[in-house]
Amino acid sequence: MTTPALEVKGLDRFFGGLPAVKDVTMTVQSGERRLLLGPNGAGKTTLFNLIAGDFPPSQGAIRIFGQDVTRKTPNQRTHLGMARTYQIITLFAKNTLLHNVVISLMGLADLRFNPFSDLRRQTKLWDEARRMLGLVGLSHLAERTVSETSYGERRRLEIAMALAQKPRLLLLDEPLAGLSADERVDVQRLLQSIPRDVTIIMIEHDMDVALAFADFITVMQRGRIVVEGTRAEVVANPKTKEVYLGH
Amino acid sequence: MTRTLLLWFAGVLVLVALPHLIGSDYYINIASQVLIAAILALSLNILIGFGGMISLGHAAYLGTAAYLTIYLTAQAGFGHISGALIAIGATTALAMLFGFLALRASGLGFLMITLALGQILWGIAYRWASLTGGDNGLGGLTRPHPFGIDLANPTAFFYFVLIFFVIALLGIARFIQSGFGQSLQGTRDQPRRMRALGYNVWLIQWFSFVYAGFWGAVAGLLYGYYHQFVSPQSLHLTTSAETLLMVIAGGTGTLFGPVVGAALVVILKNVISAYITRWVMLLGFVFVAIVLFMPEGLVPGITRRVQAIFKGKSRPEATPLASIAEDNAT
Numbered sequence: 046m047t048t049p050a051l052e053v054k055g056l057d058r059f060f061g062g063l064p065a066v067k068d069v070t071m072t073v074q075s076g077e078r079r080l081l082l083g084p085n086g087a088g089k090t091t092l093f094n095l096i097a098g099d100f101p102p103s104q105g106a107i108r109i110f111g112q113d114v115t116r117k118t119p120n121q122r123t124h125l126g127m128a129r130t131y132q133i134i135t136l137f138a139k140n141t142l143l144h145n146v147v148i149s150l151m152g153l154a155d156l157r158f159n160p161f162s163d164l165r166r167q168t169k170l171w172d173e174a175r176r177m178l179g180l181v182g183l184s185h186l187a188e189r190t191v192s193e194t195s196y197g198e199r200r201r202l203e204i205a206m207a208l209a210q211k212p213r214l215l216l217l218d219e220p221l222a223g224l225s226a227d228e229r230v231d232v233q234r235l236l237q238s239i240p241r242d243v244t245i246i247m248i249e250h251d252m253d254v255a256l257a258f259a260d261f262i263t264v265m266q267r268g269r270i271v272v273e274g275t276r277a278e279v280v281a282n283p284k285t286k287e288v289y290l291g292h
Numbered sequence: 293m294t295r296t297l298l299l300w301f302a303g304v305l306v307l308v309a310l311p312h313l314i315g316s317d318y319y320i321n322i323a324s325q326v327l328i329a330a331i332l333a334l335s336l337n338i339l340i341g342f343g344g345m346i347s348l349g350h351a352a353y354l355g356t357a358a359y360l361t362i363y364l365t366a367q368a369g370f371g372h373i374s375g376a377l378i379a380i381g382a383t384t385a386l387a388m389l390f391g392f393l394a395l396r397a398s399g400l401g402f403l404m405i406t407l408a409l410g411q412i413l414w415g416i417a418y419r420w421a422s423l424t425g426g427d428n429g430l431g432g433l434t435r436p437h438p439f440g441i442d443l444a445n446p447t448a449f450f451y452f453v454l455i456f457f458v459i460a461l462l463g464i465a466r467f468i469q470s471g472f473g474q475s476l477q478g479t480r481d482q483p484r485r486m487r488a489l490g491y492n493v494w495l496i497q498w499f500s501f502v503y504a505g506f507w508g509a510v511a512g513l514l515y516g517y518y519h520q521f522v523s524p525q526s527l528h529l530t531t532s533a534e535t536l537l538m539v540i541a542g543g544t545g546t547l548f549g550p551v552v553g554a555a556l557v558v559i560l561k562n563v564i565s566a567y568i569t570r571w572v573m574l575l576g577f578v579f580v581a582i583v584l585f586m587p588e589g590l591v592p593g594i595t596r597r598v599q600a601i602f603k604g605k606s607r608p609e610a611t612p613l614a615s616i617a618e619d620n621a622t
Contacts (some may be wrong), residue, residue: 097488122488135485148478152490156471160503163466164474206345219312 046109050075050214050244051096056105058088058095058268059101065091067268069105070161073261075213080259082279084288088268090132093216096246097129098122102153109214122236123152126213130203132248136191136212142202143187146174149206181205181235194227197228204235215239217247221254264288307454311447320446321518326448326558327457328514333538333550334464335507340536341545342468343500345394346403346478348532353505355527356413357512359382361524362430362511363423370499372436380509380517387505410532417524427536429523433516443517453514465547467503477501535581541582543589552590554622 051073058066066088080087095102098119106115114122137145150170151157154246164170178184181201186194191202200220207215220236221229233254239245249255256262263280264272266288272279279285311320321422332354339345345561351598364370370378417424435443443449467473478486479493486493516522525531534557542553560578565571586593 099484099487118492119487120490120492123488129488131485135482137481137485139481148474148486149489151471151475152486154471157475157491157496158472160467160470160472160499162471163469164471165469167471206489 048074049108050077050110051104051111051246052108053096054106054108056092056107056247057103057275058091058096058100059103060098064268066095066102069268069270070272071263071273073214073244073246075110075244076241078246078258078260079244080255080262081246081265082238082262082285082288083265086267087265087288089265090218091268092265093129093246093248095220097216099125104267119221120152121276123210128207128210128212128214129216130200130207132218132222134196134199134203136199136202136206138191141190141199142183142194143171143174144176145191146177146205147171147204149209150174150177153210169280176208178202180208182231192208197224197232200224200228201232201235204232208239212243214244215246217245217246217249219250221251233258272286293378304458307457308451311450317446320450320563322558324446324450324518324553327453328511329535329538329554330520330551330557331457331460331514332380332508332511332535333554334460334547335504335511336535337539337546337550338464338467338476338500338504339506339542339545340539341549342473342480343476343497345398345497345501346536347394347406347527348403348536349406349408350388350504350508350527350535351396351527351531352406352410352413352445353383353387353508354469354512354515354531354535355417355522355524356386356527357426357509358516358519358522359417359430361411361513361516362433362520366432366434376513379513380506383509383512384502384506387502387508388498391501391505395494395497395501407529407532411529412528414524414527424524427524429521431521433520435520437515449518453518456514460510461547461551464507468547471495472499537579541579541590543591543593546589546591549589549591556590583602594599 049072053069053071056066056069057064069092081092083089094100094165096107098114098117102115106113108114109122109125109127114125119206137148140148147164147170150173152257154170155279156164156167156170175184175187178187181204183198183205186198191199194202200223204217204220217236224232229251236245237256247255247258254274259276261275262273263270264279264285271288272282272284274282310323314320314323332350334597336347339347360382361375364378365372365375390406390409393409394402397405418426420426435449438452441448442492443452461613468477475486475491475496479491479496483493493534515526538553538557539550540553541556543549556578557575560571560575564574568574582590589595
């Protein structure tokens, strides 16, 4: 049996006295497409932030590819093969799209510690960044600054930056949020083209897209996992309807 | 690239010709002071402009290196080279410690820690009179004679400082265009994102802090040689604030902004004060005018206005093809 991409055991996170994530245990197998569902405030993004290492859990353990990362920093987790996108787009607004991807590529390269080499002369890095932009259909905007692009283009850039790191575990936080119908189709197609050796955990509210994408679904409510199973199991579970419809 | 090289070459040529153009020893000395202040401002700009870390304790490195140089060379019997190397090495080590302490906080907390650390050093220099001479300071240093050149001569000393200035400028220019420098700018803009991309934000900021401290120490060494005397004033908050003013007035995050800012402040301080008693008030007015009319600083502000004239546009426009690296190269 292969090592799971992600194992979360008994994870708690309190903000003051408020439990944002409570006793969450889940295992995501390598290559799996996992969907995290739940209403606003269910703790999905907090769980993402805990997995990514943005803040430590109050209790519990996180393992990525068999390695305990509970006390590891976000950058250490990234070097283990994890990449993520953000619910609120987080880009370098004054830089070009190309430069954003270069920064992403450099995050895993020794070049990031080199104070002598001129970054502009690293042609391999820039070429690779152009290739990544091509993958998400943004080649024609490569030299444009982020502030001059549309919301949908920024979402695609976020994905390009995550994919540039050749992750083994990819966390996508609402990658379709705020996109037009056409852009949704583009991004959906892009997500489906990601090879199966990349494990994907995605938070998404668009049920049609999300259900079509996922192998396995985890439904959260008030910080806890309330339903977990395959698409059919989760859709058939009355608890899912209760979480979404409130009865 | 050729254009950039030509501009650099022309700039160095003008500086080399400067003593012959201005003639008077007094103004040559002012030019030396401008270059020393520019090295200090350039080093502070690494933190403020490229790292987003506003420090109010940068005089610590100027003063410490100056005190050590004078103490070691004039009082402890060290030679000029060993005294200089120890002074720069020890001051850089101090920057390592101060960086470690200051980077426990960010934003206002960082500013307050740097301020406090700088004031501790000022307090030591002021109170530990048996070692530092207290309020009277330390003196007795004679300038070195490298290759038999007498640096007591203002023109020779100007060229001596110019060599350090050019090395500092080139070193810092390369630093900000390097992978590391770009990483630093990323940590300034999106520290959380940088962590998620695999960058050790703390380490990048700490190393940059130490690098800035190193160049601050070089400025301190030259300051010691120039004045041949050092007092607690070199470590005081006002010196740090003045350096901060140079960076902000010239333009943070630009390579030449701090140089222009240093020239402005040093000239106002030394030349205008000969004619106006309340020169500090004038400096205040100039600073307010810069903030009102060119809030981004003199270098980016003037560049914007010149570009607007040539393009016939009055408002700034984002340049396509602009990347941090390209911005900083200009």
